[in-house]
Amino acid sequence: DAMVIQNPRYQVTQFGKPVTLSCSQTLNHNVMYWYQQKSSQAPKLLFHYYDKDFNNEADTPDNFQSRRPNTSFCFLDIRSPGLGDAAMYLCATSPRDRGREQYFGPGTRLTVT
């Protein structure tokens, strides 16, 4: 039944060590989003894919990259995590044409030591 799946749910990485978070969806939605959510704050959009078209938010640091090899999967790569990158990372999807809402995954909580 799971529609948007994120793995792992908890990730610990070391300062400066690259890390990849993954998201998969069974909804066949065109659009996939990555959000960063720090404690007690609103989710902040990092970037999104419209099919294969990548759209980066203007204030997303270069340290954050993304890949979408196919419709179902999307990855968030943090090239050199800093302590300030510790957060919950949320993946969401929506269909293009009739999309009223975004469907969120459960999130991956990233800790940077």
Add this chain to the structure above:
Amino acid sequence: GEDVEQSLFLSVREGDSSVINCTYTDSSSTYLYWYKQEPGAGLQLLTYIFSNMDMKQDQRLTVLLNKKDKHLSLRIADTQTGDSAIYFCAERTQNNAGNMLTFGGGTRLMVKP
């Protein structure tokens, strides 16, 4: 620009009604949403309202929209301890890249037994 604002905290007693308020600035918003986030979890869509409506009821939830004042509220009837969570309102704006959400900062609802 887009800005969505909410009060930070709300505390109610079990069985009372809760009313969570939200203001937004983008008059072109087509849909407005309420999401619930429990500790350590992703965002769960509770309900949404189309911008040409002024009220929507769904079981214990009532959404009121005052488009003139750009004010949205969520009323939870007979609030239960399981309703304790952070509630985010969000407005939908649309551009060629898809269905974009702007979130408020979230209201933490505490329900006392």
